[in-house]
Amino acid sequence: MKKFIFFFVAALAITACSNDDIEAPSAPESSVNVIRPNSRVLRNGITEEEYFNKVVNYGWKEVATYLVDSETGERSTHDYFRGYTDEQGVHHGGALGVCPIHFYFMPEKFVMFENDFESGRGYTFTLYTPEYDWEHSAIDALEKYIHPSYPWMRDYPYMYIESVDDDQMSVLIPTFSAAGYLAAYFNSLYIRMTPEELEATCIKHGFEK
Numbered sequence: 001m002k003k004f005i006f007f008f009v010a011a012l013a014i015t016a017c018s019n020d021d022i023e024a025p026s027a028p029e030s031s032v033n034v035i036r037p038n039s040r041v042l043r044n045g046i047t048e049e050e051y052f053n054k055v056v057n058y059g060w061k062e063v064a065t066y067l068v069d070s071e072t073g074e075r076s077t078h079d080y081f082r083g084y085t086d087e088q089g090v091h092h093g094g095a096l097g098v099c100p101i102h103f104y105f106m107p108e109k110f111v112m113f114e115n116d117f118e119s120g121r122g123y124t125f126t127l128y129t130p131e132y133d134w135e136h137s138a139i140d141a142l143e144k145y146i147h148p149s150y151p152w153m154r155d156y157p158y159m160y161i162e163s164v165d166d167d168q169m170s171v172l173i174p175t176f177s178a179a180g181y182l183a184a185y186f187n188s189l190y191i192r193m194t195p196e197e198l199e200a201t202c203i204k205h206g207f208e209k
Contacts, residue, residue: 035155036136040073042172045137046161054164055105059193059201062100068185113205123205137161150180167192
């Protein structure tokens, strides 16, 4: 199996409250031509209404992440971050130097929480301004990092939201090799945080709502 060093181009979360009356903010028109994964990779998609009624104003906690082949849509059988234990009881470790990402989505911003121990900064957060492409179920971020040698990375959004219900969400996040080409997608599965979990996550990462 090929091993890649991945650049994250990725996602986030916020508190639980009723959002039936929330109107979609007038986010700036996207400046990218979004590349949509083929139907073998992106199986479903969500609407603008689903996003603002079910995703926004909630925190989302990552519970599993799998690599997805960018051509065939084949998903790995073990968790990318946590590895797996074989039939002989031997554990095969997951990725080193990276950690799962949690989110908090607000009407006009979203936050990515990560445990950035590699840099010595500990628990950190990044605040983004979203751009939407509902035709492709895609969310981009104005502040996302674009490698100067690979400007075409702009053609890939921050994430695609595959599906969401009252307490679970599935997203696809493009990942890139050290050489700069699209290597695969992360398929991350999330569960909705309770208000208490979101509050604790914000405090731990130093984010003030």
